Amino acid sequence: MNSNSPAIILCGGNINYSNLPIGTNVSNAMIPVNGKPVIGWILDDLIAKNILQVVVVLQTQNHQLYNFLSWAYQGRIQVDFAFVNEAGTILTSLLNGLNAINQPCGVHIILGDTLIQDNVSSDTDFVFVGQYDTPRNWCLVEADKQGLIQQFYDKSKEKIHKAGLTALTGYYHLTDITLAKKATREAINSGAKELSVMLDFYNKQRKIKIQPAQRWFDFGHIDHFVQAKRSLLQSRFFNSLQIDPVLSTVTKRSQKSAKLADELNWYKLLPEQLKLLTPRIIEQETSDNEVIITQEYYGYPNMAELYLYGNLDGQIWNTALQNLFKVHKLISSYKGELMPEEIADMYWAKTLERMDMLREQEPEWRTWLEADTLTINGQTFQNFNLLRERIEQKANALAANAQATVLHGDYCLSNILYDINNHIVRLIDPRGSFGKAGIYGDPRYDVAKLRHSICGLYDYIIADIFSFAQLSDTDFEYSIYANDSYADAAAAFDEQVVANNYDLHEIKFIEGLLFVSMVPYHQGKPMRQKLMYLTGIQLLNQVL
Structure with a gap:
């Protein structure tokens, strides 16, 4: 895959603790998920997509995010920075990011709490969309039979009686960065604070198409965060890991069974008092070719x-x-x-x-x-x-x-x-x-x-x-x-x-x-x- 458009990742906002009550971080982008922060998942995905130029928009005082990106991604991807203050809106963040790109091109715009692992194209104007739960949490879009956006409904508190609406996921590609800058300025001058207003201005000049996201991970709401964390769980010594979200169990399978067999043996031989320090073994199965262990799953960070x-x-x-x-x-x-x-x-x-x-x-x-x-x-x-x-x-x-x-x-x-x-x-x-x-x-x-x-x-x-x-x-x-x-x-x-x-x-x-x-x-x-x-x-x- 080859994608020449640079990307802007918007990380200028604060955590909304009513949506995401995690007390270990002050930035959504740095919340750890299975061994690396959210921003790491996003950048690794962009590298896999061959998008190798990125502008990250962040607050001036967010030294942790700045240092992490400067240290961990040097030599792997070109990361430039655009800084905003805490009082700004997502539109001012976007404009700062757009102004940091001094070339006529398309641009990928990504929210700092969103990971889309689908393939992308730099040839069309599109937004990734997905299914939603409550309208007040999402910007919804209505599209025609060709998939072109006709109308935006941003975080409506009223029930919308229309079929076929989908939610913007937080990943957008616009082919005309000059028009994107103009639309953003118009939205800011109108007093708007939502990204959908800018997209609406842009859509009136160049039609934007919806593209259903197949691999969408949302880290901005606690229920979606938990689901994303479980889906992205990385197996280490195992061939597979599977989580049961209802019973909160994790099942590990390994065909290289010696490591997992030793682990199972350790759990079984532990004195009873020490077993309280480990996830309980719920089920186990051992054969010549495979070892399977089902244990309690804990959501604590390591x-x-x-x-x-x-x-x-x-x-x-x-x-x-x-x-x-x-x-x-x-x-x-x-x-x-x-x-x-x-x-x-x-x-x-x-x-x-x-x-x-x-x-x-x-x-x-x-x-x-x-x-x-x-x-x-x-x-x-x-x-x-x-x-x-x-x-x-x-x-x-x-x-x-x-x-x-x-x-x-x-x-x-x-x-x-x-x-x-x-x-x-x-x-x-x-x-x-x-x-x-x-x-x-x-x-x-x-x-x-x-x-x-x-x-x-x-x-x-x-x-x-x-x-x-x-x-x-x-x-x-x-x-x-x-x-x-x-x-x-x-x-x-x-x-x-x-x-x-x-x-x-x-x-x-x-x-x-x-x-x-x-x-x-x-x-x-x-x-x-x-x-x-x-x-x-x-x-x-x-x-x-």
């Missing part, structure tokens, strides 16, 4: 989404971290048994295995891993092969003094659902093995997993919110664009590590191993892989 995209102050994070350590303390109070060699396998043998996987993936990694030193942001660090003997000694020492307890095994922010209003924690996607299948492992591993999210900024790396430059074979510069809450949360986390009687150096050592050993599983994302490896090398140099 903590990675809150960390990356939420507008939460430091005190909220302090409380959240205290709650996570309370949960960890409860889990690790249940003791078990593991042989030292099984724990050593996780810390040493697994790391060597992953290094071998890297060498097989890309010839460049062989050069990297054989280098004695790496220069990272102007500092020289010993590389893995110089650290190898000390890593093995440290790993064996950890294994020798480990006390096995119940372990989640993947206790990172993306696997922790958190209700910030009621401090409810629910854990999902456990590892299900540590050296061998089961529920036991080294509790320091869970603390290190959590640290690699909070302090190591793993979730920022996964979200590609960083810059990276390779100056030579062994010289690198990078910057991770963490938000304002990062430094305070990282300091508070390390305070909790010490307060809970863990050795911070041991936790950092395990965290370093986590970073270097996860690299092979991100093949296809070379900059992400390199940044993970460099992060791990820096940590290992700190503690060895």
Whole structure:
């Protein structure tokens, strides 16, 4: 598909908390949905449509949205900005966006809480339409038999007794940007505040066609938001995820059954008290070819989404971290048994295995891993092969003094659902093995997993919110664009590590191993892989 028209995304409004009572964000565009904000879904869809020039209209003080777009999408799509103040209308936002495009062309106009994944054309004037519930929430349109718009009915409080009306979804394409600017000015001069008035002016000059949307996700009203979030739920280790909206259950299916079988086994073996921290298993089915699990579905955001995209102050994070350590303390109070060699396998043998996987993936990694030193942001660090003997000694020492307890095994922010209003924690996607299948492992591993999210900024790396430059074979510069809450949360986390009687150096050592050993599983994302490896090398140099 090729679409040369640029796009304008209107993000200048505030959240209407009567329609969308979500207290973690001040902008619709930054509300997280299954691992990325609404604006991320919209931009990724535009990139897929080959629309690579975008003007985002936002309030001057919306630094979070501005920073996210500047950091996460540099080099992927051209994002320009047009700024408005809080008192403006959607029409003034649109005019600012249109004025930022200095070329004769068509234009896609998209509301910042709307995702349309249908194919688009730049050859016709059209608006996407869909079915609606109550007229007062929508601008309705009446079209003739050819699909050309005849009349607009904007958010009417009266019942409209006409058949065949459809609702504007929030995605419009106009082929004449000069006429669009003129129509917008006329609408503003008439005292209007609604986008439909501008469209009506435009429609009188150039007829606009309706196009029914097949893949429409509306994030501006709470009922539609919930439905969109469920529909866009991304499967990770599973072949499919299916949500029952009435029973609030999620069914996971996997033909690569080992991972899901270990997870199911973990849930079943948990002590009864700890099962309260996880979604209940409703149904299960295991065969040679497939594992199926049906569990309770929780709508809480995961903590990675809150960390990356939420507008939460430091005190909220302090409380959240205290709650996570309370949960960890409860889990690790249940003791078990593991042989030292099984724990050593996780810390040493697994790391060597992953290094071998890297060498097989890309010839460049062989050069990297054989280098004695790496220069990272102007500092020289010993590389893995110089650290190898000390890593093995440290790993064996950890294994020798480990006390096995119940372990989640993947206790990172993306696997922790958190209700910030009621401090409810629910854990999902456990590892299900540590050296061998089961529920036991080294509790320091869970603390290190959590640290690699909070302090190591793993979730920022996964979200590609960083810059990276390779100056030579062994010289690198990078910057991770963490938000304002990062430094305070990282300091508070390390305070909790010490307060809970863990050795911070041991936790950092395990965290370093986590970073270097996860690299092979991100093949296809070379900059992400390199940044993970460099992060791990820096940590290992700190503690060895």
